[in-house]
Amino acid sequence: GAGVSQSPSNKVTEKGKDVELRCDPISGHTALYWYRQRLGQGLEFLIYFQGNSAPDKSGLPSDRFSAERTGESVSTLTIQRTQQEDSAVYLCASSLGAGAKNIQYFGAGTRLSVL
Amino acid sequence: AQSVTQLDSHVSVSEGTPVLLRCNYSSSYSPSLFWYVQHPNKGLQLLLKYTSAATLVKGINGFEAEFKKSETSFHLTKPSAHMSDAAEYFCVVSPALGWNTPLVFGKGTRLSVIA
Structure with missing residues (x-):
């Protein structure tokens, strides 16, 4: 596609439910990133995929958060047993590769509201 | 460790006047720096x-x-400044050229443009 696509654009859920957020990166981009943006804050890194290497999960805030990516395509971020503090905009980005190619292009995000 | 500090959380300017959004960074390596x-x-x-x-980098929209x-x-x-410049601006550091790495975001500066 022309850009990074995320779905859904908005998600409202009840505390304790599981949610899945989807990201379609730009075709050909080997790297994919998930970030979280809380209200009025900058972005926090969550997890990073690079090709077939083991993902960098160092930013995941708890074991309720997990993500998968098949090859160099779609990624799914799953939050289990959601809590109110999980309410945020979840942003996905992809990039071509290393060095000067590491320009990250962002999707419009998924706004998650946990009631 | 890498970090960025955006010195102003909110900047307000009149249309047609200059814009200055300040950012200081800290990086253990030669950084790549971005504005989003x-x-x-x-x-x-x-x-x-x-x-x-x-060292002087030109971007889109006259920035x-x-x-x-x-x-x-x-x-x-x-x-x-133009009215359409009103937005949130993030200063971002990437730790090292040559690596695919998560970006480190500042907390953002909200730019308001007054007619």
Whole structure:
């Protein structure tokens, strides 16, 4: 596609439910990133995929958060047993590769509201 | 460790006057630096990037930024503000050229443009 696509654009859920957020990166981009943006804050890194290497999960805030990516395509971020503090905009980005190619292009995000 | 500090959480300018958004960075390595802009309910858009080439970097929409190693600064400027420039601006550091790495975001500066 022309850009990074995320779905859904908005998600409202009840505390304790599981949610899945989807990201379609730009075709050909080997790297994919998930970030979280809380209200009025900058972005926090969550997890990073690079090709077939083991993902960098160092930013995941708890074991309720997990993500998968098949090859160099779609990624799914799953939050289990959601809590109110999980309410945020979840942003996905992809990039071509290393060095000067590491320009990250962002999707419009998924706004998650946990009631 | 890498970090960025955006010195102003909110800047307000009149239309047609200059814009200055301040950013200081800290990096253990020669950094790549970026400015991203986020319009309401839109994804992040790359304004410009510094990757150890020219220290004065020109971006889209008339913005530019100057990398000053001695001051560890990367301030964003524009000679004349336009109403459409009203948005949130993020200064971003990437730890090292040559790696695919998560970006480290500042907390953002909200730019208001008054008619």
